[in-house]
Amino acid sequence: MPTPTHLRLRTEDPANLLWPFVGLFLEHLSQGRYHETRRRKYIASTLHFGDWLRARRIAPENIDEKCIRRFLSEHGSGCTCTYKTPSSPIIMRAALNNLLRVLRAKSLIGSPTPNAVETELSRFSSMLAEVWGLSPETRRQRCNVIRRLLAGKRDDGRTVLGNLNPSHLRAFIMGDERRKPATIRNIASAVRCYLRYRALLGDDIHHLQRAIPTPSFKPALELPRGLTPIELEQLLCASTTEGQTCKRAHAILRCLADLGLRTLEVTRLTLDDIDWQNGLVRVPTVKARRSDIMPLPAVTGEAIANYLVPERPATDCREVFVRHIAPIGEPIGRRAVQRSLHKAYQRLGWNRTRVHILRHTIASKLVNDAVPLKQVADVMRHRSVVTTAGYVRVDQARLSAVALPWPGDNS
Structure with missing residues (x-):
């Protein structure tokens, strides 16, 4: 019927x-x-x-x-x-x-006319790219901060810097009392960058610069801890057990754990970046306009190949990891990478959410194996060994566990 x-x-x-x-x-x-x-x-x-x-x-x-x-x-x-x-x-x-x-x-309707704030952000982003050479992700983050800052600060279709006053600027950066110091530093960095841009255009920004707070930097009390070898093996096994995209999830986790890739670096990895004959991979870094050549471990290459042949949808897209739901064949976003790891956590019953822990894992392993700091920095693709030094601070708790008694001490 x-x-x-x-x-x-x-x-x-x-x-x-x-x-x-x-x-x-x-x-x-x-x-x-x-x-x-x-x-x-x-x-x-x-x-x-x-x-x-x-x-x-x-x-x-x-x-x-x-x-x-x-x-x-x-x-x-x-x-x-x-x-x-x-x-x-x-x-x-x-x-x-x-x-x-x-x-x-199809040009059947007109595109929205950018308002004064969007026009200003477009020029600011161009300056960030052409003069300071910042990556697209960094430019996007800083423009998002300045978009919120400039909301309503326009007059007759123009953004007016004079509408910003030191008290408003400080309140915007500090936010509520729940805002963490790291967040305040990031917002302050974006605002400071924007004021430098306006200074290059001839604006007087000294009274605003003095209002930008600079929270003191306090290193974390605890060392960034990675997964143990047993935990890492359990995690990698959990990524191959369930789901229609289990081979993609396993290949993604291999890239995170074996190569120490960041989330966006996984999404931007292309077929052209992999040199199968020589066992090399070109990593398109998201922090600057450069690429790094790294050795491709056999287990990582095998995981990627196992995904490419039977599971990856047919597509003209050159990115390695693509969508399996509509629009099928388009590059995945960072959320897909995060979900792949989170589902593995859930299968193991772990109360974890962090993706960056896999970078800590590979760095901690290298440090514990007495690899020189400069080589660790090269693997992590840090431009300065100062960044890598955060992984080699003295852990008092672990040090006391292996300390020998003082000679002659009978206590």
Whole structure:
């Protein structure tokens, strides 16, 4: 018995305001290899949005993020339409954001005009790249800080530095009392960098510079501890036991544990970076505009090869690790790397969340094996041995456990 029309998702409606764009949207979803069920939900959400646009007399060329937010808040949660629509706001938001990207990519609607703050951040980011040579991730983090700082600080379409005063600047950096000193230092560093940029443009920033707090740096009371060899072996075994992407998870953990890669370095590793014949790998560092050549351990290369051949989806993408859900074949993000490790923690029943612990593990092992500090710094890809020195501070608790009694001491 066929399902009644009012109980099926509506995926066809030639009279709908957005129907002319459904074909392009379907092509985009097909290229991303979205599942058929997800495609039906996205098209139904699009037609639902089209009905709302017609009722509000909003033309398709005026669609933007603000319009989507208004639809979701006014109509999406309290829908009284007679036909079936996707009930999840998350699904509808994802569908309409994808639709917006498709329409802008095809120049069917205009791109949003950048406001004064975004224009300022674009220039600031260019200066960070061209003059100071900072990596894209560092530029992104600093621009995010300055975006929050400049919120509302504009006049007639221009950002006005005069609207910033020392008390506001200090309150912004210090935040609430729960903010950690390391966070304060990072925010202060971004603000200090921005003020240097404004000084190069001719602004007087001395009164603002003096307001930037400088929290004292206190080394951690405890040494950064890594995993024991037994714990590391358990973790690597746990990454191969379950899941449709277990080979990808195991290869990711091998890159973290054997090469000491950072999360973003794993996501940016490409097929062209691996020299299989000579057993080398080029690591595209995220800290600066350079790459480092490292030996590729046999177990790491085997784990990557086991992922590439049977499990990695067919794709033109050159990144080693790609998505297994729509859009299939696109490079993974840092969250996918973190989830791979977190799932292994959960299978072992460990109350851990840190990814960086694997870098501590490899550094601690090298230090305990009496490897010279300069060589440890090379493996960790630290530009200064001062950074590496944090791994070789004296651990009083461990030292006392192996201390010999003083000659003649009978106590």
